[in-house]
Amino acid sequence: MRIDVVSLFPDFVRQCAAVGVVGRAQQRELLQVETWNPRDYSSDRHRSVDSSSYGGGPGMVMMIEPLRAALAAMRDAAPEPAHVIYLSPQGARLTQGRVEALAKLPRIALLCGRYEGVDERLLAHEVDEELSIGDYVLSGGELAAAVIIDAVGRLQDGALNDAQSAEQDSFSDGLLDCPHYARPVQDALGTVPAVLLSGDHAAIARWRLKQSLGRTWLRRPDLLSQRVLDAKSRALLDEFRREHAS
Numbered sequence: 069m070r071i072d073v074v075s076l077f078p079d080f081v082r083q084c085a086a087v088g089v090v091g092r093a094q095q096r097e098l099l100q101v102e103t104w105n106p107r108d109y110s111s112d113r114h115r116s117v118d119s120s121s122y123g124g125g126p127g128m129v130m131m132i133e134p135l136r137a138a139l140a141a142m143r144d145a146a147p148e149p150a151h152v153i154y155l156s157p158q159g160a161r162l163t164q165g166r167v168e169a170l171a172k173l174p175r176i177a178l179l180c181g182r183y184e185g186v187d188e189r190l191l192a193h194e195v196d197e198e199l200s201i202g203d204y205v206l207s208g209g210e211l212a213a214a215v216i217i218d219a220v221g222r223l224q225d226g227a228l229n230d231a232q233s234a235e236q237d238s239f240s241d242g243l244l245d246c247p248h249y250a251r252p253v254q255d256a257l258g259t260v261p262a263v264l265l266s267g268d269h270a271a272i273a274r275w276r277l278k279q280s281l282g283r284t285w286l287r288r289p290d291l292l293s294q295r296v297l298d299a300k301s302r303a304l305l306d307e308f309r310r311e312h313a314s
């Protein structure tokens with residue numbers, strides 16, 4: 069998968085994508101991240117990329133021309149059409165389901181706004197999808213782009229080795245993840261639940277599903293309401309709720 073990022077701070081984005089699982093995915097050529105700086109495509113000697121907002125008001129707006137030229141250069145750099153995503157507080161909320169769909173695309177481009185955002189005319193003509201990573205405002209779209217690069221990059225085939233497999237992630241089955249424990253078994257902070265030391269894989273899987281269901285019920289009932297529970301899961305959740313009530 070190729071990800072092109074249009075940003076005034078390309079080094080920041082590249083550094084985010086250079087570490088850990090995503091950095092390794094790039095080294096393994098499972099993922100390619102390229103950056104395009106609109107300032108390199110500004111046409112005036114001041115290398116302007118923003119101007120004041122028509123109609124007045126505080127702050128500046130990113131201008132059409134440098135972004136359009138950067139996007140054109142991005143498109144010319146590889147034959148594959150790119151699905152262009154604009155990161156903004158006005159976008160659709162990002163979910164794991166959308167991440168999984170994006171991870172299957174051959175190429176996406178991430179447009180990072182700064183200042184008060186981008187000229188609406190550029191967005192109307194160049195952007196395929198507007199996404200938000202949450203209901204809060206950042207000083208730029210780069211952190212949101214880094215989130216997408218990480219969430220999508222780690223899902224590329226071969227990016228995670230078996231020990232890290234994505235299947236057991238939170239949200240991968242619509243539930244929150246269960247608790248996890250590392251050595252030592254005994255610690256001043258407490259012990260490890262006995263079932264996890266039992267070697268009984270069926271009992272361990274049952275305990276983990278029960279914990280995931282219980283946690284989701286306690287912390288994110290909204291996720292639970294979106295999920296149809298089979299009889300086994302409903303029984304496990306009832307068991308958890310009875311134990312939680314007592």
Ligand SMILES: COc1ccccc1CNc1ccc(C(N)=O)cn1
Binds near residue numbers: 155183185201206
């Ligand atoms: C004032 O900033 C903007 C105003 C308009 C557009 C983009 C920006 C850049 N900032 C962003 C970007 C994304 C998110 C998010 N929630 O995904 C939050 N902030």
